[in-house]
Amino acid sequence: xxxxxxxxxxxxxxxxxxxxxxxxxxxxxxxxxxxxxxxxxxxxxxxxxxxxxxxxxxxxxxxxxxxxxxxxxxxxxxxxxxxxxxxxxxxxxxxxxxxxxxxxxxxxxxxxxxxxxxxxxxxxxxxxxxxxxxxxxxxxxxxxxxxxxxxxxxxxxxxxxxxxxxxxxxxxxxxxxxxxxxxxxxxxxxxxxxxxxxxxxxxxxxxxxxxxxxxxxxxxxxxxxxxxxxxxxxxxxxxxxxxxxxxxxxxxxxxxxxxxxxxxxxxxxxxxxxxxxxxxxxxxxxxxxxxxxxxxxxxxxxxxxxxxxxxxxxxxxxxxxxxxxxxxxxxxxxxxxxxxxxxxxxxxxxxxxxxxxxxxxxxxxxxxxxxxxxxxxxxxxxxxxxxxxxxxxxx
Amino acid sequence: xxxxxxxxxxxxxxxxxxxxxxxxxxxxxxxxxxxxxxxxxxxxxxxxxxxxxxxxxxxxxxxxxxxxxxxxxxxxxxxxxxxxxxxxxxxxxxxxxxxxxxxxxxxxxxxxxxxxxxxxxxxxxxxxxxxxxxxxxxxxxxxxxxxxxxxxxxxxxxxxxxxxxxxxxxxxxxxxxxxxxxxxxxxxxxxxxxxxxxxxxxxxxxxxxxxxxxxxxxxxxxxxxxxxxxxxxxxxxxxxxxxxxxxxxxxxxxxxxxxxxxxxxxxxxxxxxxxxxxxxxxxxxxxxxxxxxxxxxxxxxxx
Numbered sequence: 001x002x003x004x005x006x007x008x009x010x011x012x013x014x015x016x017x018x019x020x021x022x023x024x025x026x027x028x029x030x031x032x033x034x035x036x037x038x039x040x041x042x043x044x045x046x047x048x049x050x051x052x053x054x055x056x057x058x059x060x061x062x063x064x065x066x067x068x069x070x071x072x073x074x075x076x077x078x079x080x081x082x083x084x085x086x087x088x089x090x091x092x093x094x095x096x097x098x099x100x101x102x103x104x105x106x107x108x109x110x111x112x113x114x115x116x117x118x119x120x121x122x123x124x125x126x127x128x129x130x131x132x133x134x135x136x137x138x139x140x141x142x143x144x145x146x147x148x149x150x151x152x153x154x155x156x157x158x159x160x161x162x163x164x165x166x167x168x169x170x171x172x173x174x175x176x177x178x179x180x181x182x183x184x185x186x187x188x189x190x191x192x193x194x195x196x197x198x199x200x201x202x203x204x205x206x207x208x209x210x211x212x213x214x215x216x217x218x219x220x221x222x223x224x225x226x227x228x229x230x231x232x233x234x235x236x237x238x239x240x241x242x243x244x245x246x247x248x249x250x251x252x253x254x255x256x257x258x259x260x261x262x263x264x265x266x267x268x269x270x271x272x273x274x275x276x277x278x279x280x281x282x283x284x285x286x287x288x289x290x291x292x293x294x295x296x297x298x299x300x301x302x303x304x305x306x307x308x309x310x311x312x313x314x315x316x317x318x319x320x321x322x323x324x325x326x327x328x329x330x331x332x333x334x335x336x337x338x339x340x341x342x343x344x345x346x347x348x349x350x351x352x353x354x355x356x357x358x359x360x361x362x363x364x365x366x367x368x369x370x371x372x373x374x375x376x377x378x379x380x381x382x383x384x385x386x387x388x389x390x391x392x393x394x395x
Numbered sequence: 396x397x398x399x400x401x402x403x404x405x406x407x408x409x410x411x412x413x414x415x416x417x418x419x420x421x422x423x424x425x426x427x428x429x430x431x432x433x434x435x436x437x438x439x440x441x442x443x444x445x446x447x448x449x450x451x452x453x454x455x456x457x458x459x460x461x462x463x464x465x466x467x468x469x470x471x472x473x474x475x476x477x478x479x480x481x482x483x484x485x486x487x488x489x490x491x492x493x494x495x496x497x498x499x500x501x502x503x504x505x506x507x508x509x510x511x512x513x514x515x516x517x518x519x520x521x522x523x524x525x526x527x528x529x530x531x532x533x534x535x536x537x538x539x540x541x542x543x544x545x546x547x548x549x550x551x552x553x554x555x556x557x558x559x560x561x562x563x564x565x566x567x568x569x570x571x572x573x574x575x576x577x578x579x580x581x582x583x584x585x586x587x588x589x590x591x592x593x594x595x596x597x598x599x600x601x602x603x604x605x606x607x608x609x610x611x612x613x614x615x616x617x618x619x620x621x622x623x624x625x626x627x628x629x630x631x632x633x634x635x636x637x638x639x640x641x642x643x644x645x646x647x648x649x650x651x652x653x654x655x656x657x658x659x660x661x662x663x664x665x666x667x668x669x670x671x672x673x674x675x676x677x678x679x680x681x682x683x684x685x686x687x688x689x690x691x692x693x694x695x696x697x698x
Contacts, residue, residue, distance in 0.1 A: 033658050036446050036447075036658075036661060037446070039446060039447050040446040040447065057445075058447075061445075061447045061448050063447055153533075211533075212532065212550060212553050213553060213642070214553070215527070215530070215531070215532075215551075215552035215553050215638065215641075215642065216552070216638045216639040216640070216641030216642055217527060217636060217637060217638055217639045217641075218527070218531070218552070219524065219527055219528060220531055220533075220534065228533075351659070351660065352660050352662075355655070355659070355660060356466050356467070358643075359467075359641070359643040359644040360643070362641075362642065362643045363555050363642070363643035363645075366550075366553055366554055366555055366642040366643055367554055367555050367556065381466055384464065384466070392443070395451075
């Protein structure tokens with residue numbers, strides 16, 4: 001990040017502008033705690049890393065700057081930006097969620113993070129199982145997982161962290177959802193959504209091809225990295241760790257398996273980015289830096305520095321996905337282009353809703369309890385939380 | 396040189412003024428960094444405040460919500476009570492037992508005292524991380540030991556029925572040394588004359604324990620009980636590091652709930668309300684302890 005900022009400072013010098021940039025860093029958790037305190041004190045930075053989950057609340061509360069007009073006047077090109085990433089920074093006043101194409105921009109995405117599926121080729125070879133194909137379905141995946149699971153539980157077929165359910169891959173592919181389109185009612189107990197949850201629950205407790213979810217603060221390494229599972233689905237940010245921790249040629253990526261009935265294999269895209277705070281004294285300079293970060297030039301510089309999340313700019317992303325390992329990294333981009341949606345955790349107070357609902361259905365995953373009962377209770381809790389969120393939004 | 400004072404209290408007023416001057420720095424510190432935040436958080440507990448927009452007055456709604464529509468306050472309170480009962484009761488029991496053993500004339504008792512005290516000097520975070528590893532379902536040393544004995548591994552931190560007990564066990568281990576030392580000091584304060592007199596009267600070991608040791612140890616027991624209850628109700632670091640309050644909120648304690656509401660969800664009003672509920676609970680428990688103190692705590696002067 002420092003090198004990118006220094007490069008921008010040099011560019012400004014070339015224009016005859018001398019700029020000094022005070023930089024403040026912190027871990028993800030520290031960052032948001034510190035930012036909240038700075039906002040309360042009225043001393044936030046001019047520009048900061050943006051979180052797609054906070055766009056609605058920050059825009060609504062007047063914390064971040066509406067940059068729509070500035071973007072239009074500057075002629076900054078967004079033609080090659082991934083639509084699902086850009087959508088997360090558009091908000092129309094009065095909307096409960098971001099993503100309205102008529103909404104104004106409150107930041108710009110700097111990346112586009114999908115979920116990816118990876119598999120251990122060595123385990124597949126040892127078990128005599130054919131590698132995943134583009135035509136694989138959930139049923140094929142389950143059958144392969146059964147053959148890849150060892151009786152002594154030293155190796156499982158696959159692992160999908162229940163915590164990732166909110167990213168919606170499994171639910172969306174089954175044709176389900178977490179709430180109605182107007183965000184007023186929960187659909188977590190609908191037939192399609194329940195099917196997705198049940199499939200994953202059965203993998204742990206019926207077919208026993210997936211290990212128990214990890215302990216909440218587990219220090220144990222990722223089960224795919226520690227060679228405990230033959231397949232996993234996780235965020236694209238894991239690819240560098242897999243490349244560093246596994247042998248070359250030991251693993252690869254593939255497209256998600258299709259739902260046997262809907263034929264969908266929806267991945268979700270979430271995009272971190274940058275935004276400008278309303279209190280910024282040097283708004284024009286902040287805008288210039290923001291657009292530099294998110295421009296093709298800035299994205300290429302991030303890529304050259306080994307910034308592991310592919311940029312949202314199509315040319316930069318294409319180049320990133322073309323680099324190996326793994327050999328079939330392009331399959332991830334193919335999956336995104338074929339079937340992807342904005343991640344569904346961007347609506348107003350989504351984090352609060354999830355914090356209430358998650359423990360209810362996750363207990364069934366941890367303990368093997370009745371998932372149907374858990375989802376009914378989750379639906380009731382989610383409806384109550386959505387009511388509270390709406391009351392706060394409109395109040 | 397003599398100076399007539401204007402009235403008899405003049406000297407006293409000047410002395411008081413000087414005394415206040417000396418106390419002022421500490422008093423200001425207490426006022427700004429303790430009293431003001433306490434009173435401000437009381438105000439915040441009656442509002443809806445996310446640190447960004449101005450607080451919105453709600454009256455008693457936050458407090459009402461805790462006992463009506465809040466999905467986790469009651470379960471979190473239950474977790475905290477279970478944790479406190481489990482930790483305090485077993486801590487007291489084992490600490491008295493170990494203190495009794497260490498009070499015997501045994502070879503190497505200094506070594507054993509040091510061994511039992513070791514957990515006290517370990518940083519909480521390091522110990523908690525070590526126990527997290529020990530509890531790992533697949534790779535943990537505890538389950539490896541259970542497998543050696545032919546027993547099934549226990550899903551310590553991944554099952555809602557076991558996770559709280561996993562924390563209680565760690566807490567007992569961590570506090571055993573400190574409580575043992577306190578009880579040891581209490582035991583050594585009991586005059587040997589009582590035991591000699593009891594021996595002459597034909598009392599056996601159990602009778603001596605019940606009629607001499609326990610009553611005369613009761614002031615120490617009372618101290619350990621009160622401090623242990625307060626520590627147990629305020630527990631935060633252990634569940635924060637070991638389980639983050641999971642799995643599925645099974646180990647979420649009341650102080651963790653305050654943290655989560657305040658710093659993760661920016662619900663400062665609700666977090667403050669929970670904080671004041673904790674204060675009232677601890678105050679109530681401490682009051683009950685002191686109220687019933689006379690019924691079971693015997694001070695030597697009174698014997």
